[in-house]
Amino acid sequence: MDIIFSVIREDTFWKILLFFHFLMAVSLLAAVTLQAAAVLTSTRQAVGNFIDRFSPVPAASYAAVIVLLYVPQALLGSWMYLKYRLYVRIPMEELRHWWTLGAFEFKEHIIAMGIGLLPAYWYLWRQPLSAEDVGLRRWLTVFLAVTVWYAFGAGHVANDFRGIGS
Amino acid sequence: MTQTLDVDGRLSQLDSSQAMGVPTSATRTRTFAFTFGIAFTLLYTVYERLNWPLFTYQPAVGRLYFWLHRPLSGEGPPMYWYGWIVLAAAIALMVAWIATMISGQWLRRATVFCCILAALWPASLAALRIFITDWATFDADFLNSVWVAAIPAWVGAAAITYYIPSRLAERVWTSWLLIVPIGGLVVLGYSLLQYFVR
Numbered sequence: 001m002d003i004i005f006s007v008i009r010e011d012t013f014w015k016i017l018l019f020f021h022f023l024m025a026v027s028l029l030a031a032v033t034l035q036a037a038a039v040l041t042s043t044r045q046a047v048g049n050f051i052d053r054f055s056p057v058p059a060a061s062y063a064a065v066i067v068l069l070y071v072p073q074a075l076l077g078s079w080m081y082l083k084y085r086l087y088v089r090i091p092m093e094e095l096r097h098w099w100t101l102g103a104f105e106f107k108e109h110i111i112a113m114g115i116g117l118l119p120a121y122w123y124l125w126r127q128p129l130s131a132e133d134v135g136l137r138r139w140l141t142v143f144l145a146v147t148v149w150y151a152f153g154a155g156h157v158a159n160d161f162r163g164i165g166s
Numbered sequence: 167m168t169q170t171l172d173v174d175g176r177l178s179q180l181d182s183s184q185a186m187g188v189p190t191s192a193t194r195t196r197t198f199a200f201t202f203g204i205a206f207t208l209l210y211t212v213y214e215r216l217n218w219p220l221f222t223y224q225p226a227v228g229r230l231y232f233w234l235h236r237p238l239s240g241e242g243p244p245m246y247w248y249g250w251i252v253l254a255a256a257i258a259l260m261v262a263w264i265a266t267m268i269s270g271q272w273l274r275r276a277t278v279f280c281c282i283l284a285a286l287w288p289a290s291l292a293a294l295r296i297f298i299t300d301w302a303t304f305d306a307d308f309l310n311s312v313w314v315a316a317i318p319a320w321v322g323a324a325a326i327t328y329y330i331p332s333r334l335a336e337r338v339w340t341s342w343l344l345i346v347p348i349g350g351l352v353v354l355g356y357s358l359l360q361y362f363v364r
Contacts, residue, residue: 078248081245081247082225082245085225085243085245086225086226086242086243089243090243096364098361098362098364099361099362101361102358102360102361102362105358105361106351106354106358108247109210109214109350109354109355110351112210112247112250112251112254113210113347115206115251116202116203116206116207116210116254116258116347117203117206117207117343117347119198119199119202119203120199120200120202120203120343122199123195123196123199123200136340136341136343136344139344140343140344143344143347143348
């Protein structure tokens with residue numbers, strides 16, 4: 001870390017990381033939203049790739065992207081959470097921004113739940129898709145989309161309090 | 167057409183192996199992934215509520231302590247979140263691994279038992295506290311204990327698990343994958359209410 005901080009200032013480094021966190025969040029948001037829309041709008045789900053030809057979006061192809069984005073995004077967020085705890089949350093408490101604080105606390109929980117469900121989510125989207133798990137696959141996908149949307153919103157509000165451009 | 171035949175082949179393979187009681191690698195992976203999801207989300211909620219982190223990190227001084235550590239003066243705010251996640255993940259991995267080795271019927275019954283116990287334990291503690299403050303005509307403070315609350319919770323969970331038909335336990339098993347995280351978020355969200363009503 002000292003080598004990095006000898007090249008750029010510490011606060012600039014964390015701002016760059018926060019910007020990457022934002023970029024990954026937008027990509028993840030796009031992927032989960034498209035997949036959730038696909039599973040919710042499809043009138044019927046068939047086994048295997050058959051559905052992909054008729055679906056507006058090839059829903060199954062998003063699963064790997066979502067897992068590959070969700071895990072590093074959660075890890076990056078966990079790393080930056082250290083700085084949040086010291087330099088964002090304390091002033092938030094001092095300035096009595098309780099709603100923002102509570103919303104961010106809930107973000108920690110909802111992301112933890114999302115991480116816990118990722119192995120099952122990955123299994124449910126493995127090819128060939130199993131016909132018996134259609135409902136579970138649909139609602140687990142929607143649940144993951146909700147976690148990402150919530151995390152994005154709460155993170156954005158926290159950033160507005162103290163982050164890039166605030 | 168080829169894919170349909172592939173799926174049929176896979177399903178018939180599954181059917182025949184399940185009929186013989188031999189778990190295939192596909193069913194083992196399914197059991198592992200689903201059990202991990204149910205166990206992790208349940209344990210995370212429990213550990214957060216009981217505040218049982220595997221470790222505590224003090225970011226201001228960069229120190230890591232095993233289990234729960236109350237900050238000393240000058241150490242700054244403690245972080246428990248990592249500790250809850252790591253502990254829940256470690257235990258859930260073990261539970262999921264064990265789940266792949268036991269029979270499906272036992273697994274489904276055990277899942278029902280654990281989920282009902284997780285709901286009944288805090289409920290019976292809350293009921294005991296209401297009894298102590300509103301109803302008791304004697305000094306009932308000894309009842310205000312998680313271990314006393316455990317007795318009706320364990321008995322209740324065992325009774326419900328015993329009377330739930332096997333077919334129902336089997337049918338709802340995958341539903342726990344949604345019920346537990348949503349229920350957990352309701353509990354955790356309720357615990358954060360203090361921030362929203364100030």
